[in-house]
Amino acid sequence: MASLLTDELKRAAPSLANLDKLQTRWMNGIQFYLSRDVPVVNGHAIYLDSPWALTSISQRQFWTNVDFSAFGHGAVEGILSADISEWEAPGVVYGKPARECTAPQIQEEVWTQLKQHLNIGGAATLDDANLLSWFLDPDIEFPNPGTAANAEPLLINVAGSLQYRPEAQVELQNLFLASDYVRTYTDIACMEAANEAARRAVNCVLAASGSTASPAQLWPLEEPAFLKPLQEVDRIRFGLGLPHHLEST
Numbered sequence: 001m002a003s004l005l006t007d008e009l010k011r012a013a014p015s016l017a018n019l020d021k022l023q024t025r026w027m028n029g030i031q032f033y034l035s036r037d038v039p040v041v042n043g044h045a046i047y048l049d050s051p052w053a054l055t056s057i058s059q060r061q062f063w064t065n066v067d068f069s070a071f072g073h074g075a076v077e078g079i080l081s082a083d084i085s086e087w088e089a090p091g092v093v094y095g096k097p098a099r100e101c102t103a104p105q106i107q108e109e110v111w112t113q114l115k116q117h118l119n120i121g122g123a124a125t126l127d128d129a130n131l132l133s134w135f136l137d138p139d140i141e142f143p144n145p146g147t148a149a150n151a152e153p154l155l156i157n158v159a160g161s162l163q164y165r166p167e168a169q170v171e172l173q174n175l176f177l178a179s180d181y182v183r184t185y186t187d188i189a190c191m192e193a194a195n196e197a198a199r200r201a202v203n204c205v206l207a208a209s210g211s212t213a214s215p216a217q218l219w220p221l222e223e224p225a226f227l228k229p230l231q232e233v234d235r236i237r238f239g240l241g242l243p244h245h246l247e248s249t
């Protein structure tokens with residue numbers, strides 16, 4: 001969006017003028033197609049100390065009504081999706097950061113790092129023979145191997161960035177924004193933020209069109225209460241100039 005804005009548009013809608021001040025980082029996914037399903041856990045897994053900051057989710061358990069054999073060559077029984085959130089740190093196979101690797105190297109690195117975390121205590125949770133094929137997010141573009149570009153980097157909300165985020169309603173009467181960078185209650189780029197922005201945009205459209213339909217609801221982001229004490233500890237430590245308690249142990 002930032003690259004689509006012309007100077008004329010920025011003058012007409014000044015709240016869009018600072019979109020290029022919002023920060024982005026790389027975060028993209030790779031999918032592994034498995035001949036035998038590997039559920040891992042019932043939700044997301046975070047591989048905290050993996051060099052490429054991997055997370056994963058095993059898809060099949062959440063698509064119980066889907067017949068996997070009806071897709072592709074019919075042999076896929078499970079899909080393990082992994083996100084790479086660190087593209088600058090060296091990997092364990094090639095010693096290169098992800099953005100300097102080719103697609104097959106990225107595949108091998110991620111698969112290896114996942115195995116390092118899942119195949120422990122003699123368990124062979126991930127088995128090379130079980131890997132049928134894989135698919136890397138095509139937004140990672142390889143004009144020349146080794147200089148990958150990312151067509152869809154992820155928005156990162158940093159301290160002070162709220163001021164650069166536009167409202168769903170900008171200064172133009174016929175333009176409404178529904179995206180995770182819109183100013184919302186939700187201060188992290190996620191589906192909830194995009195959803196809330198969309199509800200705000202819908203309400204703008206309803207108002208602009210004179211509709212009598214009831215507006216979409218808005219509500220502050222609900223955070224799990226059990227995190228509150230930990231956040232308070234963090235806040236106090238920060239105020240005292242101390243590092244995060246996990247860093248100091």
Ligand SMILES: Cc1cc2nc3c(=O)[nH]c(=O)nc-3n(C[C@H](O)[C@H](O)[C@H](O)COP(=O)(O)OP(=O)(O)OC[C@H]3O[C@@H](n4cnc5c(N)ncnc54)[C@H](O)[C@@H]3O)c2cc1C
Pocket residue numbers: 027028029083153154178179180181189190191192193194
């Ligand atoms: C790897 C990864 C993992 C994530 N995991 C999670 C998660 O687990 N939970 C969570 O809540 N959030 C997650 N997110 C964040 C979440 O996906 C985004 O915040 C959310 O999808 C943003 O929604 P959006 O509608 O603003 O933008 P998008 O979903 O990016 O939609 C924008 C659309 O516009 C299209 N587009 C772009 N340019 C043009 C153009 N010029 N003309 C026409 N169309 C165009 C794009 O193709 C795209 O389809 C993840 C993001 C990434 C990248």
